[in-house]
Structure formats: C-alpha cells, structure tokens
Amino acid sequence: MKIAILPGDGIGPEIIDQAVRVLNTLDEKFEMETAPVGGAGYEAHGHPLPEATLKLAQQADAVLFGSVGDWKYDKLDRALRPEQAILGLRKNLNLFANLRPAILYPELAGASTLKPEIVSGLDILIIRELTGDIYFGQPRGVRTAPDGAFKGEREGFDTMRYAESEIRRIAHVAFQAARKRDKRLTSVDKANVLETFQFWKDIVTDVHKEYQDVTLDHMYVDNAAMQLVRAPKKFDVIVTGNMFGDILSDAAAMLTGSIGMLPSASLDANNKGLYEPSHGSAPDIAGKGVANPLATILSAAMMLRFSLNKAEQADRVENAVKKVLAQGLRTPDIYEEGTTKVGTQQMGDAVVKAL
Amino acid sequence: MKIAILPGDGIGPEIIDQAVRVLNTLDEKFEMETAPVGGAGYEAHGHPLPEATLKLAQQADAVLFGSVGDWKYDKLDRALRPEQAILGLRKNLNLFANLRPAILYPELAGASTLKPEIVSGLDILIIRELTGDIYFGQPRGVRTAPDGAFKGEREGFDTMRYAESEIRRIAHVAFQAARKRDKRLTSVDKANVLETFQFWKDIVTDVHKEYQDVTLDHMYVDNAAMQLVRAPKKFDVIVTGNMFGDILSDAAAMLTGSIGMLPSASLDANNKGLYEPSHGSAPDIAGKGVANPLATILSAAMMLRFSLNKAEQADRVENAVKKVLAQGLRTPDIYEEGTTKVGTQQMGDAVVKAL
Ligand SMILES: CC(C)[C@H](C(=O)O)[C@@H](O)C(=O)O
Numbered sequence: 001m002k003i004a005i006l007p008g009d010g011i012g013p014e015i016i017d018q019a020v021r022v023l024n025t026l027d028e029k030f031e032m033e034t035a036p037v038g039g040a041g042y043e044a045h046g047h048p049l050p051e052a053t054l055k056l057a058q059q060a061d062a063v064l065f066g067s068v069g070d071w072k073y074d075k076l077d078r079a080l081r082p083e084q085a086i087l088g089l090r091k092n093l094n095l096f097a098n099l100r101p102a103i104l105y106p107e108l109a110g111a112s113t114l115k116p117e118i119v120s121g122l123d124i125l126i127i128r129e130l131t132g133d134i135y136f137g138q139p140r141g142v143r144t145a146p147d148g149a150f151k152g153e154r155e156g157f158d159t160m161r162y163a164e165s166e167i168r169r170i171a172h173v174a175f176q177a178a179r180k181r182d183k184r185l186t187s188v189d190k191a192n193v194l195e196t197f198q199f200w201k202d203i204v205t206d207v208h209k210e211y212q213d214v215t216l217d218h219m220y221v222d223n224a225a226m227q228l229v230r231a232p233k234k235f236d237v238i239v240t241g242n243m244f245g246d247i248l249s250d251a252a253a254m255l256t257g258s259i260g261m262l263p264s265a266s267l268d269a270n271n272k273g274l275y276e277p278s279h280g281s282a283p284d285i286a287g288k289g290v291a292n293p294l295a296t297i298l299s300a301a302m303m304l305r306f307s308l309n310k311a312e313q314a315d316r317v318e319n320a321v322k323k324v325l326a327q328g329l330r331t332p333d334i335y336e337e338g339t340t341k342v343g344t345q346q347m348g349d350a351v352v353k354a355l
Numbered sequence: 356m357k358i359a360i361l362p363g364d365g366i367g368p369e370i371i372d373q374a375v376r377v378l379n380t381l382d383e384k385f386e387m388e389t390a391p392v393g394g395a396g397y398e399a400h401g402h403p404l405p406e407a408t409l410k411l412a413q414q415a416d417a418v419l420f421g422s423v424g425d426w427k428y429d430k431l432d433r434a435l436r437p438e439q440a441i442l443g444l445r446k447n448l449n450l451f452a453n454l455r456p457a458i459l460y461p462e463l464a465g466a467s468t469l470k471p472e473i474v475s476g477l478d479i480l481i482i483r484e485l486t487g488d489i490y491f492g493q494p495r496g497v498r499t500a501p502d503g504a505f506k507g508e509r510e511g512f513d514t515m516r517y518a519e520s521e522i523r524r525i526a527h528v529a530f531q532a533a534r535k536r537d538k539r540l541t542s543v544d545k546a547n548v549l550e551t552f553q554f555w556k557d558i559v560t561d562v563h564k565e566y567q568d569v570t571l572d573h574m575y576v577d578n579a580a581m582q583l584v585r586a587p588k589k590f591d592v593i594v595t596g597n598m599f600g601d602i603l604s605d606a607a608a609m610l611t612g613s614i615g616m617l618p619s620a621s622l623d624a625n626n627k628g629l630y631e632p633s634h635g636s637a638p639d640i641a642g643k644g645v646a647n648p649l650a651t652i653l654s655a656a657m658m659l660r661f662s663l664n665k666a667e668q669a670d671r672v673e674n675a676v677k678k679v680l681a682q683g684l685r686t687p688d689i690y691e692e693g694t695t696k697v698g699t700q701q702m703g704d705a706v707v708k709a710l
Pocket residue numbers: 083086087246547548577
C-alpha cells in the first residue's frame with residue numbers, strides 16, 4: 001500500500017518527519033512517496049498544488065499531510081496561495097467527510113482555558129462536510145450588483161448550495177459514526193434564516209429514519225457556538241456544513257487547549273483519505289525543533305485505521321502516544337510545571353521507543 | 356420622544372416590564388407605546404410583524420424589544436415564525452449596525468465556564484453588520500441544480516453578498532467605536548475562501564486610511580473563534596458580517612457566563628435604534644418570575660445613550676445596575692453561594708431603588 005507524504009510549509013516538514021519515523025517502526029511496511037505542496041509547491045513548480053503532487057495523491061491509498069501557509073505568500077494572487085492546495089486536494093479527491101475529534105487527554109486538562117470540570121474527559125467528534133457549501137458554490141466573484149437596494153454598485157458575492165445527495169452522504173457518515181459511539185447526533189444548521197440549511201435539516205431528518213437507534217437533534221449554529229463554550233461534554237457527534245464546520249471545529253479544538261494533539265481525517269466515499277493535524281503551519285516556530293508532532297502522529301494512526309485497514313497498528317500508535325504523555329513528556333505548547341519539556345525530535349523518539 | 360415597546364414572547368414581557376419601570380423612574384419622561392411582535396404578533400394579527408407594529412417602530416425614536424420565539428410556533432411556515440419579526444424590523448428600519456458588548460462584571464467572574472484569569476475584566480465590543488450578507492441576499496430557495504457536479508438534483512441555495520457602501524458604512528461605525536475605546540479594530544473575514552470577504556477586507560482596509568489612529572488587523576473567522584476561547588481579552592473591537600457576527604457574538608457572550616447581563620443595540624445611519632437583550636425568549640422559564648431583567652435594563656441604558664441622547668441618564672441606569680450587583684442581588688441564572696437570590700420583580704425593584 002502506498003502513502004503520499006505531503007509535508008508542506010512551516011512546521012509541516014518537521015512534524016511529518018516524526019510521523020514517518022513512527023510508520024517505519026511498525027511491523028507492516030508501507031511504500032511512501034513525498035511531494036511538495038502549498039508554498040513549497042509554489043517554490044518548486046509555481047503552483048501550490050503541482051500536477052505531479054495531485055497525481056501522486058490520486059494514485060496513493062492515503063495522503064499524510066503536514067500543513068501549508070506562510071506570511072510570505074500573503075501577497076500572491078489567491079489562486080496561488082498555499083491554502084488553495086488543501087481546497088484543491090479536497091475537491092479533486094472528493095474528500096467530502098472531515099472527521100475532527102476534539103479530545104482532552106486527562107494529563108492535559110490544565111492546558112485548557114476552560115475550567116477543568118467543564119472540559120475534563122471531553123470527547124466529541126465533529127463531522128464537517130468538506131466539498132460543498134459556499135466553499136465551492138458557483139457563481140461567485142466581484143461584479144456590479146444586478147438588483148436589490150445596492151443595484152449598480154460593486155459587490156462581492158458567493159453562492160451557498162447543497163444538493164440532496166451531498167447532504168445524504170455526509171448524514172450517513174455521521175449517523176454511522178454516532179452508532180459506534182454514544183449514539184447521539186447533533187445536526188447544526190441555520191434553518192431559521194438559510195434555505196440551504198432548511199433543506200439540510202429536512203434531508204438529515206429523512207436519513208434519520210434509517211438510524212432509529214441514534215438520537216438526532218437539531219441546533220442553530222449560533223446556539224451551537226454557545227453550547228460548545230457552556231457545556232461541550234453534552235455533545236457526542238456533531239455534523240454540519242463546510243462553513244459552519246470550519247468555525248465550530250476550530251472552536252471545539254481550542255476548548256481542549258491542546259490543538260497540537262488533535263488529528264483529522266478527510267475521507268472520500270471509499271474511505272480513501274487525507275490525514276492532517278488540526279493545527280496550522282505555525283511559521284513563527286518553524287525550524288526551531290519545538291513543534292508538537294503528536295497531532296500528526298495521531299493523524300497517521302487515523303490513516304492506519306480508516307484508509308489502510310490496520311486497526312491494530314492504529315491502536316498501537318495511539319497507545320504509544322498515551323504512554324509518552326503518561327511519562328510526562330511535553331513539547332512547549334503543552335508544557336506545564338512538573339513535566340519534562342522536550343523538542344519535536346525527542347517527542348518522536350519517545351513515541352518510537354514506546355512502540 | 357417616543358419609544359416603541361415590543362415585549363414579544365417567552366420571558367420578553369416580564370423583562371420589558373422592569374425596563375419600563377426603570378425608564379419611568381428617570382426625571383426625563385418618555386412617551387411609550389406597546390405593540391405585539393413575534394408569536395404574540397402572530398396570535399393577535401396572524402403575522403409575527405403586524406403592520407401596526409412595524410408602523411409604530413418606524414414612527415418611534417427608538418424601539419425597546421424583549422425577545423421572540425417559542426417552541427409552539429416551530430411548525431408554522433418559516434415566513435410566519437417569530438424570528439421573522441426581528442429580521443423584518445432590521446431590514447425595514449435599516450438597522451445595519453449591531454453593537455454587542457461582551458463584558459464580564461467582576462462580581463460575576465465565577466459564572467463563566469472559563470478560568471477567571473482568562474475572562475476577568477473582559478470588555479470587548481462586537482460590531483455585526485445586520486442587514487446584508489447571506490441573511491437577505493437573493494436569489495435563494497430550493498431548486499433543481501442548474502450546473503456543477505450535482506446538476507439536475509434538488510438543491511438548497513442562498514446568496515452571500517456585500518455591496519461596497521454596505522461595507523464602508525459598517526467599517527466607519529467600527530472605526531469610530533474603536534476610537535472611543537482602546538483604538539484597536541479586528542476585522543473578521545474568510546478572505547482565503549470567499550470572494551465576498553476578500554472584497555470586505557479590501558474595503559475595510561481602504562476605510563482604514565481615514566482612521567490612522569486606530570490599529571486594524573484582519574483575522575479569519577475560524578481563527579477568531581479560536582482566539583475568543585484562547586485569549587478573548589486581546590480583542591478590543593471586532594467588526595464582521597451578519598453571518599459570522601451571529602456566531603461570534605453569541606460565542607463571546609457565552610464566554611462571560613452571564614448572557615442574562617448583556618444588552619445590544621441595532622442602529623441605523625441616524626442612530627435610531629432597536630435595543631434588546633442578547634439572550635433569547637427562554638420559554639422554559641417564562642411566567643415564573645425568575646428571568647434576569649438586567650440585560651433589558653442595560654439595553655434601555657444603551658437606548659438612552661445612542662438614540663435618545665441622554666448619556667447622563669444612561670450612566671445613572673448603568674451605575675444602578677452595578678450597585679445592585681455590588682449589593683449581592685442575583686437572579687437564578689447568575690446566582691452563586693453567598694449571594695442573595697431574587698426574582699425578576701425584586702431585581703427591578705432594586706434597580707429602581709438604586710436610582
Ligand atoms: C485554509 C482554509 C482554506 C481551510 C478551510 O477553511 O477549510 C482551513 O481553515 C481548514 O479548516 O482546513
């Protein structure tokens with residue numbers, strides 16, 4: 001089985017290195033091929049998602065992705081900016097289901113800005129639709145307003161849209177995920193204002209008929225943002241659209257205070273997937289050897305589980321991560337008094353050793 | 356000067372009663388006229404925003420609004436549901452500037468789910484554009500997809516749009532508000548994905564030329580949601596669009612743990628405004644005499660300041676609220692051991708007495 005390795009920018013290469021070491025430590029051996037993406041893709045081939053990189057990702061059984069982005073590309077045309085690579089990969093590989101666990105490891109409860117009783121033991125799963133919504137809807141652009149109160153003026157505009165089958169397939173993923181957990185699904189919408197999300201709510205309600213063992217409730221996005229702050233542990237699985245999911249999954253990740261620990265998976269209909277840490281490229285600490293590689297290592301574990309069908313190996317990696325936490329090893333982002341501060345490489349060493 | 360009083364549904368009438376008592380206690384006397392809105396409007400006249408109610412709101416110098424909504428209206432057609440009243444008022448009265456302070460009173464620091472050091476002394480102002488964006492953009496609806504990968508299927512769709520002058524006017528409000536505070540403005544967008552918000556960012560940047568004494572920075576909405584959880588006190592004034600503002604202002608309010616304390620103002624170009632508490636209609640506690648009237652009383656204070664030009668009276672009301680807090684009086688939503696639990700009416704009594 002073949003894995004495409006796309007390190008990207010900022011801390012991407014450093015953290016990917018450690019995940020690759022971990023994969024190489026497993027009994028199972030994988031073919032891996034590396035290609036540049038994001039700013040690195042632009043430097044090498046003039047485009048954030050070079051053709052050869054896309055091809056590699058398409059041919060591989062799974063993609064392990066570091067992170068993209070750096071201030072130095074801010075002045076480029078939008079089409080050439082690093083983030084376009086991630087949007088292009090999602091769209092071209094049909095990665096419509098983004099799974100983002102927000103888990104607070106007991107050892108790291110102190111890292112959260114929330115009171116321990118509110119977040120300790122937090123374990124929620126946010127499922128974000130990833131190839132539809134206002135992210136890709138056409139038409140979009142800047143034009144002369146064709147109608148309305150500002151007719152004739154310049155305006156920026158975008159189209160939010162969701163087709164029935166797009167909603168059905170992400171709803172199925174969400175109900176199935178809930179079934180494997182506490183059997184509670186919250187569908188987040190803005191049906192009181194948006195036609196797209198009234199439609200979303202209706203379709204999710206219809207799909208629910210096939211999953212009567214799962215409890216479904218509907219929540220407006222503004223209320224969901226509040227409830228995540230007020231009582232996040234009340235959620236089990238949340239499913240929502242691309243735009244709302246972007247906001248809520250980041251908010252949920254930050255609740256844990258340890259976004260450096262959180263992996264993510266973006267899957268297509270056949271469980272082929274792209275795996276990446278939930279945090280960004282952090283150009284301010286790139287090259288300093290202090291980045292936390294654990295989110296990327298845990299992303300590799302998700303890859304083993306979902307795309308490579310190696311659940312046992314996935315368990316091993318996840319247990320190794322728990323072990324190094326229990327040993328008190330911490331990169332600076334999760335460091336607390338009384339623990340041992342280590343760098344990226346040492347953290348990788350420790351996980352390899354724990355395996 | 357004339358104030359339109361729209362109590363609405365749920366706890367709306369109870370909390371409005373107390374705010375009206377407070378207004379009647381001031382030296383200045385105001386003409387007040389009450390009309391039904393939301394579910395109450397529907398019951399009385401078959402529409403959440405009856406014509407006579409809209410007319411009253413249009414003729415008045417300011418509108419004091421309770422809250423709308425009740426589960427019993429969930430089955431109505433969307434156009435008849437209570438929330439449509441608030442959207443109709445905003446649009447018809449051109450209330451494009453929504454000011455939502457998120458303030459944590461020192462006495463209430465314990466009510467927050469966040470650690471005291473993260474939120475104590477929190478004082479940020481969120482300015483949400485309120486009459487544009489995807490809330491009102493046309494076209495919208497459910498249709499057969501005209502193009503794209505799902506052509507021919509049923510799809511829900513909406514249009515996000517912002518015209519140049521809409522962005523300019525809210526940017527001016529935001530820069531001017533920042534000028535009166537700590538002179539720091541954060542414009543929240545999603546310029547890396549949305550054409551509307553790249554346009555937004557460009558226009559806000561242009562308006563900034565007229566306010567060189569104010570520091571402007573730009574932040575993506577997903578990052579803003581994270582930073583609100585991570586370090587909310589770093590913000591001074593936030594300005595954003597209608598949809599992002601809906602989500603972020605509620606998240607920010609919930610950070611304080613005391614949304615029952617937070618007022619809001621929605622202003623037109625001439626500082627005519629609608630004033631309402633940031634919390635909802637809470638039908639579960641309606642009629643029990645336990646709702647917190649302070650957000651509504653503080654909304655009346657904002658009304659005195661912005662629309663009625665009575666800054667001194669506004670100060671008096673705000674100081675009276677601070678006084679009852681200092682006296683240890685608490686409605687159940689903000690009650691903590693060691694304080695005195697009171698009901699809606701008693702809280703109103705205390706504010707009146709403090710005046
Ligand atoms: C970089 C950006 C386009 C992207 C998104 O908005 O989806 C990011 O925020 C994410 O969540 O992966």
